Amino acid sequence: MSVIRVKGTAKRRPDGQDNKEMPTGEVEVLAESVEILNVCRTLxxxxxxxxxxxxxxxxxxxxxxxxxxxxx
Structure with missing residues (x-):
């Protein structure tokens, strides 16, 4: 469990790929950059x-x- 920053574009998931278990399951992020802000040691x-x-x-x-x- 590390803290990351993702920059990108949010878009609707393709038909049939929604995740009904998650409130945000209808969208995904097309990442343009990912930055690790803080690394967590293993619990x-x-x-x-x-x-x-x-x-x-x-x-x-x-x-x-x-x-x-x-x-x-």
């Missing part, structure tokens, strides 16, 4: 599995817990 866990970790582990990475959509 010690998968974000999708974070809520399954122990409370002490979650407290160690509390700043990621704050960004989670799920609250337990």
């Amino acid at each position: 010690p866990f998968e974000i999708k599995d974070f809520m399954k970790k122990s409370e002490s582990f979650r407290m160690q990475y509390w700043y990621l817990d704050l960004r989670s959509c799920s609250i337990t």
Whole structure:
């Protein structure tokens, strides 16, 4: 998970290639340039599995817990 900047042109996806799972699934960006703004080191866990970790582990990475959509 790094931070990037993409400059380009947004356009509608071709027929049949919409992604209904995403709010922006009807458009794509034809990138003209990509710039890496900040590189993230590898996390010690998968974000999708974070809520399954122990409370002490979650407290160690509390700043990621704050960004989670799920609250337990």
